[in-house]
Amino acid sequence: MKRVFSFIILFLSLSLSYLTIGQVVIGPIIDLEECLRIGLQQNFDIRIMRNNQDISDRNVTWGNAGLLPSIDANTGYNLKNDNTNQTPADGSDEKTIRNNNTQTLNASVNLNWTIFDGFNAQTNYEKLKELRSIGELNTQLTIESFIANLSAEYYNLVQETMRMKNLKSAVKLSGEQLRIVAARYQIGSLSRLDLQQARVDFNADSSRLIRQYEVLNTSRIKLNELMGIQDVETPLVAADTSIILKPIEPKEVLWNKVLSQNILLQLTQKDIALSQLNLKNIESRYYPYVRLNTGYGFSHFNYDVGSYDKQRNWGPNVGVTVGINIFDGFNKRREQKNARTRIENTKLEKDQMQLAIKSDFSNMWQSYLNNLELFKLEKENVENARENYEIAIERYKLGDLAGIRLREAQNSLLEAEERLVTAQFNIKLNEISLKQISGMVKEYLAN
Numbered sequence: 001m002k003r004v005f006s007f008i009i010l011f012l013s014l015s016l017s018y019l020t021i022g023q024v025v026i027g028p029i030i031d032l033e034e035c036l037r038i039g040l041q042q043n044f045d046i047r048i049m050r051n052n053q054d055i056s057d058r059n060v061t062w063g064n065a066g067l068l069p070s071i072d073a074n075t076g077y078n079l080k081n082d083n084t085n086q087t088p089a090d091g092s093d094e095k096t097i098r099n100n101n102t103q104t105l106n107a108s109v110n111l112n113w114t115i116f117d118g119f120n121a122q123t124n125y126e127k128l129k130e131l132r133s134i135g136e137l138n139t140q141l142t143i144e145s146f147i148a149n150l151s152a153e154y155y156n157l158v159q160e161t162m163r164m165k166n167l168k169s170a171v172k173l174s175g176e177q178l179r180i181v182a183a184r185y186q187i188g189s190l191s192r193l194d195l196q197q198a199r200v201d202f203n204a205d206s207s208r209l210i211r212q213y214e215v216l217n218t219s220r221i222k223l224n225e226l227m228g229i230q231d232v233e234t235p236l237v238a239a240d241t242s243i244i245l246k247p248i249e250p251k252e253v254l255w256n257k258v259l260s261q262n263i264l265l266q267l268t269q270k271d272i273a274l275s276q277l278n279l280k281n282i283e284s285r286y287y288p289y290v291r292l293n294t295g296y297g298f299s300h301f302n303y304d305v306g307s308y309d310k311q312r313n314w315g316p317n318v319g320v321t322v323g324i325n326i327f328d329g330f331n332k333r334r335e336q337k338n339a340r341t342r343i344e345n346t347k348l349e350k351d352q353m354q355l356a357i358k359s360d361f362s363n364m365w366q367s368y369l370n371n372l373e374l375f376k377l378e379k380e381n382v383e384n385a386r387e388n389y390e391i392a393i394e395r396y397k398l399g400d401l402a403g404i405r406l407r408e409a410q411n412s413l414l415e416a417e418e419r420l421v422t423a424q425f426n427i428k429l430n431e432i433s434l435k436q437i438s439g440m441v442k443e444y445l446a447n
Contacts, residue, residue, distance in 0.1 A: 027235025032154045035227055036445055039150050040143065042228030049142040056135035065125035069113030069292075078104040103302035110295035118287025123280040130277065134270050141263040148436040150226045151444050152429055157219045158238045159425040164216055166417045167209040173389075173410055174202040180396070181403065194403055201407055243424040245375070248431055251365055254438045258361055261439025265357065268350035275346045279339040285332050288324035293317075361437055368430035371423055378420040385409075385416040 040046060062068050084097040114121070181198040184190040224232040248254070259265065298314040325332075392409035395401035435441045 027237050029237045029239050031239035032151060032444060033446075035150055035154055035223065036147060038229070039146060039227040043146055043226065044228055045142055046139075046146055047228075049139045053135040053139045056132045060125075060128045060132050062125065065128055066114065066117075066121035067125060069111050071109065071111050073107075073109045075107040076105075078106075080104070101302075105300040106298065108295055108297035110293070113292045114289065115292055116287075116290040118284030118289065120281055120284035123277050123284060127274060127277045127281075130270055130273050134267065134274075137263055137267050137270065141267070144263060144436055144439070144441050146226070147441045147444055148432050150223070151432050151441075153219065153223050153226060154238060155240075155243055155425060155428045155432075157216070157223055158240045158243055159421055160212065160216045160219050161238060162242065162421045163418065164209070164212050166414060166421070167205065167212050170410065170414045171202070171205045171209050173393075174198075174205045176393075177396070177403070177406060177410075178202045189399070197403060243421075243428050245424065245427055246431070248368075248434060254365075254434060255358075255361060257438040257440060258357060259354075262357060262437060263439065264353055265350070268346070268353050272343065272346045272350060275339065275343040279336065279343065282332060282335045282339055285325060285328075288322060291321040291323075293319040293321065357437065361434070364430055364433045364437065368427065368434065371426045371430060375420070375423040375427055378416060378423050381416040382413075382420050385413040389413045 080102040082097070082100040082102070084095075084100060086095040086097070088095070178198040178201075181190055181195050185192065185195045220236060221232045223236070224234050249257075294317065296314075296316045299312065301311040303309055303311070389409045389412070392401055392406050396403070396406045432441065432444075435443060
């Protein structure tokens, strides 16, 4: 009997040591703002999007729009070898020329400039500026999505850490119960069945705790990945030990911010602007065009036969071309109608996007309100479950309560704590989603 009791005490000591110390990850304590700061510098999606934005920024030039002239310089050398038979019309002797070489060397600088093309170049420049704005909005959208995703994962790490704490408490409670049962078993007041059941309960709680280490490690790895840290197994500990819930603005205020600050709505407005500029490009073809051509050339000739041995020509040239397309098979009219239809489609797409965003916003708001009510309920449940367990453990120590009833009280407490943590996390997710859809998610950088 004593050997059994000694084994149980040793088993409890080793198990609790392993579960509470052996797997604890020691690492730097980091808060949400620091995670966001690191991620904004290192996250791959953000770095790629910023490079794309640099490309769209560099494309906004007069030359790329066609507002500037093109200047070309060229030079060339040509050797021509002729064999000639010339028969005079007066019947005199035929004249024969063999291996007559003519060498030509030329060089020139030419300028070509479309001075006017129906405002097509000016419209292209406006399109480039709109594309630059779209690039900036896409970068902002990527940053907002990153902040929302990383914030959610950070609070998921906090949530799993809170669950870890609850499970450690559960193991401690079931370990205490096993110690009591073992002591009573030694003196013969409890059966071996009671001892085995207490051991099963302790092992079950220990198993859940061990699995929770894996869940917590998965969240930590995901957080490192979002921050762009190459060693994803880098240990870290969330600075927050609980999920702090903050009040958010009223529904009407948030919706007004959605209409004015939501990036997706702004992008659809840019699509409308681009469609209107495409229509202007087509309409510019109804205007005449004016093109300027000018340059300076030099030519040098060497002759084997003729009146001159050498000849050089140099000097400027200038020309202006004015033209207008009179008929193109009704293509301009067809393209113009198509462009107007595309404008109408982009406006419809904006309305569709706004309706979809309004639906998402309404669902998020209702979920937020529901989870607030659940949080109040589960908070009360935890208090009741904790009080219930304290009463049960006292009665159990006095031998006035069966072990299975104590286990039920313990499970009720753990389940209530789990539901409370889940409700807190869901409220935080709702908060993040509402801030993201209303364009305020960057506020987490200042928290």
